[in-house]
Amino acid sequence: MQKRQWIHGWLLVLPAMVFLLLFTHVPALTTIWNSFFSTPRGRRPSRFVGLDNYDRLFDDPVFWKVLGNNLWFALGTIPVSIALAIVMALFVNRAFTGRSLVRMAYFTPTVLPLIAVANIWLFFYTPGFGLIDQLLGAMGFGQTNLLGSPDTALAAIMAVTIWKEAGFFMIFYLAALQSIPPQLTEAARIEGADGWTIFRRVTFPLLMPTTLFVSINAVINSFRLVDHIFILTNGGPDNASSLLLFYIYETSFRYWDTAYGATLTVVMLALLCLLAIGQFFFFDRKVHYK
Amino acid sequence: MTRFDRWLANSGAILLGLLWILPLLYAIWTAVHPAEYEARFVLDAPLTLDNFAKAWAAAPFARYFLNTFTLVTAILIGQFVLCTLAAYAFARYRFAGRDVLFALVLLQLLVMPDILIVENYKMIRTLGLVDTITAIALPYIASGFGVFLLRQTFMTVPQELDDAARIEGAGTLAILWRVYVPLAKPTYLAYGLVSVSHHWNNFLWPLIVTNSVETRPVTVGLSVFSTTDSGIEWSVINAATLMTSGPLLIAFLLFQRQFVQSFMRAGIK
Amino acid sequence: MLAKLIKGAAASATLALASALPAQAVDLQFYFPVAVGGGAAETIEALTNEYTADHPGVNIDAVYAGSYQDTITKVITAARGGNAPQLSVALAVDMFTLIDEDLILPFDDFIKTDEDRAWLNSFYPAFMENSQTGGKTYGIPFQRSTPVLYWNKAAFAEAGLDPETPPATWEEMVEMGKKLTKKDANGNVTQWGVRIPSSGFPYWLFQGLTTENDVILANADGNKTNFDDPKVVEALEYMVSLSKDHGVMEPGIVEWGATPKAFFEGQAAMMWTTTGNLTNVRKNAPFDFGVGMLPANKRRGAPTGGGNFYLFKGTSDEQLSQAVDFIKWITAPEQSAKWTMATGYVAPRPATWETETMKQYAKDFPPALIARDQLEFAVAELSTYQNQRITQIFNDALAAAITGQKDAATALAEAQAKADAILADYR
Numbered sequence: 001m002q003k004r005q006w007i008h009g010w011l012l013v014l015p016a017m018v019f020l021l022l023f024t025h026v027p028a029l030t031t032i033w034n035s036f037f038s039t040p041r042g043r044r045p046s047r048f049v050g051l052d053n054y055d056r057l058f059d060d061p062v063f064w065k066v067l068g069n070n071l072w073f074a075l076g077t078i079p080v081s082i083a084l085a086i087v088m089a090l091f092v093n094r095a096f097t098g099r100s101l102v103r104m105a106y107f108t109p110t111v112l113p114l115i116a117v118a119n120i121w122l123f124f125y126t127p128g129f130g131l132i133d134q135l136l137g138a139m140g141f142g143q144t145n146l147l148g149s150p151d152t153a154l155a156a157i158m159a160v161t162i163w164k165e166a167g168f169f170m171i172f173y174l175a176a177l178q179s180i181p182p183q184l185t186e187a188a189r190i191e192g193a194d195g196w197t198i199f200r201r202v203t204f205p206l207l208m209p210t211t212l213f214v215s216i217n218a219v220i221n222s223f224r225l226v227d228h229i230f231i232l233t234n235g236g237p238d239n240a241s242s243l244l245l246f247y248i249y250e251t252s253f254r255y256w257d258t259a260y261g262a263t264l265t266v267v268m269l270a271l272l273c274l275l276a277i278g279q280f281f282f283f284d285r286k287v288h289y290k
Numbered sequence: 291m292t293r294f295d296r297w298l299a300n301s302g303a304i305l306l307g308l309l310w311i312l313p314l315l316y317a318i319w320t321a322v323h324p325a326e327y328e329a330r331f332v333l334d335a336p337l338t339l340d341n342f343a344k345a346w347a348a349a350p351f352a353r354y355f356l357n358t359f360t361l362v363t364a365i366l367i368g369q370f371v372l373c374t375l376a377a378y379a380f381a382r383y384r385f386a387g388r389d390v391l392f393a394l395v396l397l398q399l400l401v402m403p404d405i406l407i408v409e410n411y412k413m414i415r416t417l418g419l420v421d422t423i424t425a426i427a428l429p430y431i432a433s434g435f436g437v438f439l440l441r442q443t444f445m446t447v448p449q450e451l452d453d454a455a456r457i458e459g460a461g462t463l464a465i466l467w468r469v470y471v472p473l474a475k476p477t478y479l480a481y482g483l484v485s486v487s488h489h490w491n492n493f494l495w496p497l498i499v500t501n502s503v504e505t506r507p508v509t510v511g512l513s514v515f516s517t518t519d520s521g522i523e524w525s526v527i528n529a530a531t532l533m534t535s536g537p538l539l540i541a542f543l544l545f546q547r548q549f550v551q552s553f554m555r556a557g558i559k
Numbered sequence: 560m561l562a563k564l565i566k567g568a569a570a571s572a573t574l575a576l577a578s579a580l581p582a583q584a585v586d587l588q589f590y591f592p593v594a595v596g597g598g599a600a601e602t603i604e605a606l607t608n609e610y611t612a613d614h615p616g617v618n619i620d621a622v623y624a625g626s627y628q629d630t631i632t633k634v635i636t637a638a639r640g641g642n643a644p645q646l647s648v649a650l651a652v653d654m655f656t657l658i659d660e661d662l663i664l665p666f667d668d669f670i671k672t673d674e675d676r677a678w679l680n681s682f683y684p685a686f687m688e689n690s691q692t693g694g695k696t697y698g699i700p701f702q703r704s705t706p707v708l709y710w711n712k713a714a715f716a717e718a719g720l721d722p723e724t725p726p727a728t729w730e731e732m733v734e735m736g737k738k739l740t741k742k743d744a745n746g747n748v749t750q751w752g753v754r755i756p757s758s759g760f761p762y763w764l765f766q767g768l769t770t771e772n773d774v775i776l777a778n779a780d781g782n783k784t785n786f787d788d789p790k791v792v793e794a795l796e797y798m799v800s801l802s803k804d805h806g807v808m809e810p811g812i813v814e815w816g817a818t819p820k821a822f823f824e825g826q827a828a829m830m831w832t833t834t835g836n837l838t839n840v841r842k843n844a845p846f847d848f849g850v851g852m853l854p855a856n857k858r859r860g861a862p863t864g865g866g867n868f869y870l871f872k873g874t875s876d877e878q879l880s881q882a883v884d885f886i887k888w889i890t891a892p893e894q895s896a897k898w899t900m901a902t903g904y905v906a907p908r909p910a911t912w913e914t915e916t917m918k919q920y921a922k923d924f925p926p927a928l929i930a931r932d933q934l935e936f937a938v939a940e941l942s943t944y945q946n947q948r949i950t951q952i953f954n955d956a957l958a959a960a961i962t963g964q965k966d967a968a969t970a971l972a973e974a975q976a977k978a979d980a981i982l983a984d985y986r
Contacts, residue, residue, distance in 0.1 A: 009385030
């Protein structure tokens with residue numbers, strides 16, 4: 001009986017594990033392996049170079065810049081999109097005329113491909129005749145060049161990301177809010193608590209599991225979402241808006257330096273593993289998944 | 291809540307909604323007006339459907355759409371089947387190595403195939419699958435998130451139901467199919483929603499592994515269509531965007547209430 | 560093991576299929592970069608259809624692959640993935656990269672008759688500079704362009720300038736630019752004098768300035784750059800001064816894709832962009848416009864640009880000969896004329912300009928001739944080994960100077976050092 005459980009268990013898990021190993025775990029390991037070799041080029045085969053790629057990494061100013069950008073990007077997009085998602089969910093969790101339209105409005109970015117809406121944002125940001133400048137111009141302000149100056153390019157990219165993410169996260173919060181028994185907030189109200197206190201003391205703590213789930217998603221996305229960069233800035237000016245994954249793509253598929261691309265990927269893996277460890281601890285303490 | 295508070299919250303909600311839907315409104319504006327009105331918002335701008343005709347003629351969007359549809363369906367079916375089997379084992383079986391394997395599954399929540407583009411491309415090349423829809427789908431067929439989610443749901447199914455079915459002589463797969471899957475319907479719906487919207491919009495990996503019209507999904511098709519060396523033509527690009535996202539947009543519009551409810555019942559919250 | 564099995568099965572299936580088909584069936588696949596607007600995609604399709612109608616048994620699958628940069632990325636990805644196209648239109652400047660990757664073949668192997676040799680020698684020399692190396696020809700010019708200056712005649716007249724005369728020198732461009740820059744009551748600029756886009760691939764238009772300053776950016780062997788040459792620094796300082804000192808150009812990085820629209824909207828009175836935009840501007844500009852050569856400094860000059868046909872390794876001789884035959888056909892004067900008229904790309908052979916259709920076209924639309932006449936002053940576009948990376952280093956330096964993060968000399972010196980480190984391997 002015990003043995004049958006074994007065999008059945010393994011057989012059930014096997015198909016999924018094969019694909020997981022083939023496209024996640026094995027590539028992760030070969031990435032590390034390949035980071036110790038040089039890039040094969042046409043007539044020159046790849047050879048073992050030890051830590052050369054890592055030396056180069058440490059001396060590569062673009063890498064450090066991109067890494068810094070990515071951290072700012074994560075710091076900027078994660079809290080704001082989560083906060084907005086909660087606000088949106090609170091907004092549409094009440095009855096009012098036009099609620100379903102508003103809910104749909106919040107949700108549109110999830111359905112529209114980022115690569116396509118990036119063109120629309122490009123228009124919004126365009127100096128002179130773009131939407132933002134037309135509005136600012138009507139108020140008497142001068143021209144901006146948000147994508148074209150190194151101080152604002154990353155922030156402009158972040159705004160698009162927040163727009164993209166908040167509506168998606170809202171769905172999770174909305175589901176969570178609807179499963180909070182109304183008696184809880186009612187009881188607090190009877191005790192004389194105001195809206196803000198109720199949110200802080202009752203609603204927000206009850207949303208904690210959702211916040212953790214959503215924040216994992218947000219962290220992943222802060223490393224994964226680079227589609228709009230292709231259209232908006234291509235990482236410019238002077239790499240001011242480039243992110244790690246975009247740099248990996250550039251290095252591996254535009255310059256065909258796959259060994260260095262692997263080395264950059266190793267850094268990404270290391271970062272994600274650190275985050276994973278951190279989050280597992282966080283999870284353990286705050287949330288009890290059975 | 292006072293009347294004023296309510297009014298404030300409502301206008302806030304609507305204002306934020308307007309801000310959020312602005313890109314879509316702009317897409318519609320440009321798509322139904324001639325190119326001269328891309329940056330000029332006047333009420334008497336003439337209406338036209340030319341942009342749709344132009345976009346339709348300039349690129350094989352029907353084909354792109356079919357490719358995306360095939361891709362998303364294939365991934366969804368693959369994920370449902372593989373994740374269901376694995377989740378059931380993790381939820382209800384005891385076997386050596388279970389915890390290690392489950393840890394490996396969870397690892398994929400963070401180390402997702404999207405970032406392993408270099409090695410996955412090599413893998414696809416070794417398999418001789420470059421430029422196929424299969425190649426776009428393979429890395430995503432088994433999903434750590436899916437396994438995790440379904441395992442959580444399966445664990446809430448009372449063991450007695452399982453035992454009762456077993457006593458009646460049902461096999462493993464029959465039990466799974468007749469007892470567990472029906473009870474996990476909301477989870478499938480919610481997970482399906484996340485999966486479809488993710489893969490419908492996925493761009494980087496398909497960009498790398500596809501080379502031809504026959505395999506390009508909508509996202510890559512749109513990017514190929516819009517990155518030009520002459521100027522950007524917002525009216526045509528936006529018409530193309532609306533054409534290709536329209537069906538999904540409408541589907542979500544019609545079913546949004548069900549989606550939220552399924553999220554609620556699935557316990558993704 | 561699994562891979563081998565699959566490959567083996569696929570190979571034998573292909574073999575079985577191939578032997579079942581009539582012997583003369585030849586399949587050609589080629590990638591090309593296009594724009595949405597110019598009608599380029601339709602023209603290519605019409606031309607390939609015409610060719611296949613005349614050549615039964617030949618199938619041509621023309622795949623459009625996005626911008627120049629996307630196309631070269633796709634071509635290399637596909638070739639490295641083992642399914643190279645037979646031929647492709649890709650950036651002329653990536654010749655060294657494609658040689659380095661061992662992906663392309665010289666055309667010389669397919670040049671047998673005197674007629675073939677005459678064909679090879681019938682292109683403008685300016686275009687061949689980016690197409691030949693080591694005595695061999697790797698690229699055949701097709702979708703070639705060069706930057707020109709477009710100006711808004713209405714804006715010129717309004718500013719009290721002669722609407723028929725564009726600036727001829729750097730100084731004139733600044734002077735006219737100042738007259739053309741308009742401000743509203745709040746002191747905000749509503750019309751800029753000139754627009755030289757600097758997003759994506761700023762090196763190309765900037766190369767107009769360096770050429771005019773009588774300096775070349777890289778040697779003919781593609782293994783040494785001159786980014787820190789004082790004349791290059793001077794050219795960059797001039798470009799920076801347009802917005803910083805003279806206030807005639809929008810500050811910061813200027814988006815390439817939005818440039819024609821900005822011109823149509825009256826946001827800029829002059830713009831530098833590719834001749835590939837000629838048809839687009841002709842169709843969409845709501846005012847009278849002129850097309851002129853880029854203004855001169857020490858000399859006149861401009862880079863060439865655009866795409867060449869390449870032949871890829873890894874396919875049968877039969878397919879390759881057929882591919883060469885197709886390239887000969889599509890670059891013949893009559894076909895080439897159709898292509899030029901549909902897009903504005905510069906016809907790469909003098910013979911094309913002698914056809915009746917082209918003569919008529921040039922008569923109706925004289926600006927079409929400007930690009931051709933400018934070829935006399937044109938030089939090879941910046942092209943080196945590891946081209947994408949070297950140009951990116953250069954682009955980053957230009958962006959740093961344009962956005963004021965570094966001064967021109969520092970930015971360029973750094974870029975030169977980085978380029979040297981990479982190109983040292985190729986010397």
